[in-house]
Amino acid sequence: MKKRVAVLGSTGSIGNQTLQVIRNLRDSFELIGLSGGDNLELLVKQIKEFRPKIVSIKSESNARKLKELFPDIQVEYGMEGLTSVACHDDVDIVVTALAGGIGLVPTYNAIKERKNIALANKETLVMAGNIIINEAKNNNVEILPVDSEHSAIFQCLNGNKRHQVNRIILTASGGPFRGLKKKDLSSVTPEKALKHPNWNMGKKISIDSATLMNKGLEVIEARWLFDINYDKIDVVIHPQSIIHSMVEFIDGSILAQMGETDMRVPIQYALTYPDRVFNTYHKLDLSKRDVLTFEQPDLETFPCLSLAYEAGRMGGTMTAVMNGANEEAVRMFLENKISFLEIPLVIERVMGKHILIKNPGISDVLEAEKWAKEEAYKYKH
């Protein structure tokens, strides 16, 4: 029987690559739902190719245009539209490929409707990891990692006993500014920050990689996905991004998962799990890779990683606050309103003002995120 898929954020980097995977495995998957933000043209192309049952787009005006073009397809818009796509009766698994905190609510609602989740939107777990994981357990829902590091860890853990894990080692490329110091970074432009050395990704995650916040978000994502303490999650810089992450066991053995920098591989694994399926994607040839290197992260130059550990250890609403402040700071940096070095300053200031709620519900989390964005905005206004 075909697995029935909805893709939230189908017009983005992960969304597009998900559709490539599905296109290559048409006998195994049926596409039920798609969603886009501002890119109406691409969404129209995707609808023509895949003929989904339901689509959603960000604005009501674009939804009206889609309704005219596709009268036989259910068209929705806004946050409710995202939830309708994720929760459609015919959907078995939802690929969450939205960028940022907007991914939380539709993912939470999909879990309540017992949809399995192929999770790319790490911000969901950063904001509300405890709530999401408990809700998934209560509803017997699988959360399958798409993020390359977490897919690697998931694969390394497979067949091993959790209590025999000593630590998780997340690899980080170091981003486009690896090796530089604060004095070199005061006037870097968004264009330079967007140039990731190894991966071609959306804007928000590309800036997060440049500040090392992406790795901070991934530390928190790993804490919840693998139910492991922050003390047992390490980060190592591996500039080649060939080893996607590692797990060290109590006997000192380290298992690593390797591959080319191609997100279609972890996307495919999340969708076909527990099976592995043949594909024609370019395979890693280690004889053509002369060096794999490792170094410690430079926390003085890139303090976002430490801020994420701090927020994670504080728990409660602090991670949602950190995430909201970061999202707003990244937006202001991309609009040339603040400098690259101000991104961690904004986040630190907002975290410092927050009054923590220790055991938040979903509405506390959303309120904390909203507050954090407003506080971050005040930094320059």
Ligand SMILES: NC(=O)C1=CN([C@@H]2O[C@H](COP(=O)(O)OP(=O)(O)OC[C@H]3O[C@@H](n4cnc5c(N)ncnc54)[C@H](OP(=O)(O)O)[C@@H]3O)[C@@H](O)[C@H]2O)C=CC1
């Ligand atoms: N790209 C990658 O290789 C990786 C990404 N991830 C994670 O996956 C997630 C997606 O990243 P990525 O694909 O790079 O991001 P992109 O920016 O490329 O794509 C984001 C998607 O979300 C849609 N979107 C954005 N805002 C809204 C909104 N308000 N309402 C409805 N839709 C919206 C966009 O629509 P539109 O474009 O039409 O405006 C687009 O489809 C992130 O959480 C990221 O951290 C994790 C590992 C690797």
Ligand SMILES: CC(=O)[C@@H](O)[C@H](O)COP(=O)(O)O
């Ligand atoms: C492809 C992927 O999973 C990204 O999260 C990637 O890892 C970002 O690279 P950094 O290691 O530079 O954050």
Ligand SMILES: [Mn+2]
């Ligand atoms: Mn990653």
